[in-house]
Amino acid sequence: MRVAVVPGPGGSGLLCELAPDGGAASSPRTVPNLAAAVAERERVAGVRWVWPSAAALYPGLLKAGVRVARCHDVALIQALLSGRDGTQATAAEVSAAAGRLAAAPSAVPASLQQQLPFGPAEEKTESVRAGLADLLAVHASQLARLAADEQLDKFRLLATAESAGGLVAAEMTAAGLPWRADVHDRLLTDL
DSSP, X not given: OEEEEEEOGGGOEEEEEBOTTSSBSSOOEEESOHHHHHHHHHTSTTOEEEESOHHHHHHHXXXXXXXXXXXXXXXXXXXXXXXXXXXXOOTTHHHHHHHHHTTOOOSOOGGGSSSOOSSOHHHHHHHHHHHHHHHHHHHXXXXXXXXXXXXXXXXXXXXXXXXXXXXXXXXXXXXXXXXXXXXHHHHHHHO
């Protein structure tokens, strides 16, 4: 099962179970504590989290003591697809792709930025909902593009590995690497 995740203000967030085509399978659910909600759902086997970027979202979950097993990192997958298609991926590509899908200007919409705008609570809520809509549109497009690949199984495996790498990178950043200069020096000297 895939569940889309968009962070909200004050540690809240929006969760939405996804259909096989990447669209919403149920109504989005606002959660007051995103980390607790992810931890609860993670206990259910088979969840693949769909989020804009593991690098942006996962460190906060790790800081709250929440680890996840699987994700679909939309930003990393967008970069893979761009590379496959021979185009240059940019940091704002996910937002631009969502804008193109909606036939809107390709400027970076605030809805996918991790920093929510300051303003009334209803503006923040609307921004989070718009972020979810953008995420679902880009994710569905990515699934369709992945399914159309000539080497479907290989490219899906690459996409899965890339997303897993995003999780590993965030975990290594949070925990650090086990490193001892004396052991490293000894290994180099022995070689």
